[in-house]
Amino acid sequence: MDFQITFTVNDKIFLKNPENSVIGRQIVKQAIDLIYELGFENFNFKKLAVKIETTEATLYRYFENKHRLLLYILNWYWSYLEFLVMFQLQNLKDAKEKLKAIIHLLTHELPESSGRLDYNRKFLNQIVISESSKVYLVKEINEINKNQVFKPYKDLCGRIAEIISIYNPKYKYPKSLASTLIETSHHQQFFSINLPKLTDVQVKTKTEFTATFLEDLLFRVLE
Amino acid sequence: MDFQITFTVNDKIFLKNPENSVIGRQIVKQAIDLIYELGFENFNFKKLAVKIETTEATLYRYFENKHRLLLYILNWYWSYLEFLVMFQLQNLKDAKEKLKAIIHLLTHELPESSGRLDYNRKFLNQIVISESSKVYLVKEINEINKNQVFKPYKDLCGRIAEIISIYNPKYKYPKSLASTLIETSHHQQFFSINLPKLTDVQVKTKTEFTATFLEDLLFRVLE
DNA sequence: ATTTAATGATAGTAATACTATTATTTAATA
DNA sequence: TATTAAATAATAGTATTACTATCATTAAAT
CATH class of the missing domain: 1.10.10 (Arc Repressor Mutant, subunit A)
Known part of the structure; x- marks a missing residue:
């Protein structure tokens, strides 16, 4: 197929x-x-x-303008990621497994398996890491936000928050934890490569560092 | 005085x-x-x-250029914050109290008490929240980083990491957790005001939301 | 009183971020 | 197949940005 x-x-x-x-x-x-x-x-x-x-x-x-073009690219990415979260997680029964799968998705390039992708996965991934915050960290945020242009991000965040709540129904900040996971996956990946002193990366664990850190963090928080 | x-x-x-x-x-x-x-x-x-x-x-x-000017402002801010962390924490014996004080500093304007400040505290705070990531999320990061211009950020991060390690010597990611605290304090403050659906803010708890969330998160992680 | 350093005034350039106009090509439909 | 509509190319132009350069003037230091 x-x-x-x-x-x-x-x-x-x-x-x-x-x-x-x-x-x-x-x-x-x-x-x-x-x-x-x-x-x-x-x-x-x-x-x-x-x-x-x-x-x-x-x-x-x-x-x-170029800001809108970046916003388009990120909307596409967030929509795709939400699709992948739904698609890849449907056969996992355990909420813990689902959360692990989410962290894997957040810390790796888009998977090869998921259909023909016209865009360069590696480049797209780097753009998400380095440029995504620039679409909302602008003075005009309220104006821009009016047309629901951040809906895919919010939906993705909401989807992750749902699973967090299934795993631990008593946890009070599922959405903030979800957005923190997403944002942290970006800056820890960026820092571990460019400003490693802000992290605890080791040479040997480099590629999996962010995933390991986030998994440890998430389950400590939710246990 | x-x-x-x-x-x-x-x-x-x-x-x-x-x-x-x-x-x-x-x-x-x-x-x-x-x-x-x-x-x-x-x-x-x-x-x-x-x-x-x-x-x-x-x-x-x-x-x-204007990028350097922003970098200057942020360096000043990070240095000041590190000074405050050292100054305000010296009389606290308990590492837990120290961490709470750090979260308070990260989620509020610079305190009035700390000497005459020529800069507008509120504005400076907002700049740190909305603009700080723009100084390092640039293609030229490696070139810029060479002259130790992020040293104050790294020092602040290191200082927080030390206290994390005192509180829980077994925790393996003190620096990443410290940088995550700093970065999360920024984006959760930004989100809770501008994109509240990415958070769990309530109208009544608005001002203290980020501090409450971060404190909960930090001590769950370190317990 | 003299030298040096800092600033002001002015000008200019290359690049950016657009908008406008008209000609040409391609696609859709009658 | 001819006609119309839509999309793109070619070209030009404007206001703003991000600088650099020059020289006169003022202030500070010796």
Whole structure:
């Protein structure tokens, strides 16, 4: 079975749905490569236009600005992750196993198994780690938030919170713990590579460090 | 007793020490007000120059760019916080009390008591919450990190980690837990105000929410 | 009184973040 | 198949940003 997954991203994020045209899909795919390569601050529509051999004007017909394009990419990612959480966890009976599976998903690239993915998994993962907070840590947050553009993040968080509550129904902060898991997975991965003194990584345990730390933390909290 | 506190900020961060001139001190003080007002993305040297009635050229003689200025502000803040951690905790014998005091510091504005402060505490606090991650979540992190410009953050983190280890010597991830405390204090404060669905804030417990959540989390982890 | 350092005033440049206009190509439909 | 509509390319242009450079003026230090 080979299948392609697409998600209906909130249409307030784009001016013209990039899913509906070859060039639109190119914009998203190549933006992921270019944001990874340059970092979000150094990325712009001019450079992206050159890369996909189109013009800035065309890009602006799809997205109001680069912030919206990043938001689109992250919405797609969060939706996908929620799908994976539901899909991969359905056969696990034990809530503990489910939580472990979630931590694995949060600390690794998107799995190969899950259908044909048009985007570069590694790059997408790095963008989520390094750039995702930039979509909400802005002065205009309240304005932006009005059109439910963070719904996929909230849904993902809610889904994780549900499982936390199944595991320990008495725990009082399931949603905050869920968002903390997500955010912590990002900054501990970032720190362990770039500012390792802010962590307890060891050379030998490098790749699994964040997962190990988060698992230990989560079950200490919920026990 | 009335005293003024200054810190020796790493001189690789500035081109000319802003502490040593009236205009330099104005730059930092007014930058805090303006970054708070506009958000870091909308803040620039032109607007700051107008505000303090000087020219862009003068600002560029102190700081290479606005990123460095933000880094300066945060270095100052982290140094101050480390000082406060040491100062306020010295009379507490109990490690548990110390950890509680740390969480209080991480989730509230800088205290009034601690000497004359030239900067707006509320604004500084909000900048730390909303903008601090932008100084390290950049492509150039390795280059920037070379001159020890994150030392105050690492020191603060290390100081907290020490106390964690005193409280529970067997706990294996004191530094990661310390950086998680710091980072979580930021995003939970931000979320509880701007994206409350990612948290478990209640209207009545609003102001103390993050402190309560973090304290609960920390002692569950360390017990 | 003289030198040095800091700032102000002014100008200018390359890049960014857009908007607008018109021509051309492609797709949809009659 | 011709007609219409929609999408894109090509080109131009503007305001703002992020700087750098120069030189005159003022303040501080010796």
